[in-house]
Amino acid sequence: MSAMTRRVVVGTAVVSLAFAMAACGKTGGDKDNNSGGKGKVIGLLLPDTVTARYEQFDRPLIEKKIKELCADCTVDYANAAGQPQTQAQQISSMITRGVKVLILDPQDSAGVKSSVQSAVDKGIKVVSYDRLAQGPVSAYVSYDNEKVGELQGQALLDAMGPAATPQAKIVMINGDDADPNAAQFKAGAHKVLDGKVDIAYEQSGLWKDNIATQKVNAAITQIGAKNIKGVYSANDTMAGGIATALRGAGLHVPLTGQDAELAGIQRILTGAQTATVFKDYQPEADATAELAINLLNGKSIASLTDTTVASGSGQKVPSKLLTAASITKANVKDIVTKYHLYTAAQICTGEFAQPCKDAGIQ
Known part of the structure; x- marks a missing residue:
């Protein structure tokens, strides 16, 4: 949940409350955003609706930044509503619909491992957002x-x-x-x-x-x-x-x-x-969107990550960790x-x- 801050210095970017939603997708379920397996489609999966930040800040900020960086990209969104099995089904649906990159905030970081592996086996790059999922994820963005x-x-x-x-x-x-x-x-x-x-x-x-x-x-x-x-x-x-x-x-x-x-x-x-x-959700969302776009376009992410974090399944994941207050x-x-x-x-x-x-x- 939530639920999320580490040194008492606040991240430099200013939080924008622009709530322009760039894509469809119903909370707790999936919705085919006309991806049809074609085009530049980025999946966005958030874990629950109980923690206010996900719908109020994370989703709109990520969607907004993706559209700024890639005008012809589509965001395919779903929320697990606190149910790990729902999230597994959502990942499977997005694989079928042909997303190219998956931004995933796992409801159950260990339980989602097989789903992450299934996505990667289909050539999908996975960016772990806020919480580090187990499995072969390409990048991770969070706070310390x-x-x-x-x-x-x-x-x-x-x-x-x-x-x-x-x-x-x-x-x-x-x-x-x-x-x-x-x-x-x-x-x-x-x-x-x-x-x-x-x-x-x-x-x-x-x-x-x-x-x-x-x-x-x-x-x-x-x-x-x-x-x-x-x-x-x-x-x-x-x-x-x-x-x-x-x-x-x-x-x-x-x-x-x-x-x-x-x-x-x-x-x-x-x-x-x-x-x-x-x-500050703005820099977290921005960094995630930038990583997703680079991975989508086959570009290096080295300049966007500043450390490496080991996941629960042993992968050493290129990571960007931010500061809170x-x-x-x-x-x-x-x-x-x-x-x-x-x-x-x-x-x-x-x-x-x-x-x-x-x-x-x-």
Whole structure:
């Protein structure tokens, strides 16, 4: 999910909220965009609709950049809606329809391996987007995910202040184990948190708000509400469910997140969430589109990648890793206004009008 940030320097490109959709394709399914196996067709497969970023930022930005770079290219889009089997079927359909390059954000990075192999066997180049799929992918674009976890862990410690002691009990709600990014976020957070606080309860929330709510309620029962001093949430979607659980228990403790979702920004303004991680989707989308076009045209991608990352199946994949930043109430105005994440009208509705005014967002 989501769910996604690594050094506290923000990527240089400015997020564009241009939502011009360059291609058809229904969420959770496939749609033949008249590819018919002919022409310059690039497949785009995203993993779920629960995490707001995919439909709001990733899809339109990737489609827009592809059309800028290749006016006669067609984007064939589908969303797995959180179902690995659906994504496998979508890949099979795109192979049949004759896509030339496949941009894939895997719902299950290990489970998709055979599908990736099938695509490559048909001469299709695969660019792994945001999450690294197993199998013979040609390139990978993401953020330095362990650094994201470090940012999250540090934001939690900073918010806890003097209460961050080796005896202070915190709850840790990680992402879906099927997502390799989740393990990297977790590793980065542990690097910062271990020895500084007591991780008294740690579970996967599967990138789902309702699962995260259940897990935190279980933690409250197990540990005792008064003993919980902070909660690490791997993304904003889960943080929303966690905030509900904390509110129900009468708890107001530091809570992290990731993806700078609108609801997450609003919770930061009201104090219901302490921090999120901002990943500038524009450079991630642009780099992915550029790689896809180069692969489509048989050109080298060496100048577009700056490192190599080993996948879970052992492939060493040419990669582009970007940098992210932590957002708290102290800098939310600067990030939101500089990068035009959301308009004031989107953020400052109803109960959020006064917190927006207090933060200088108008």
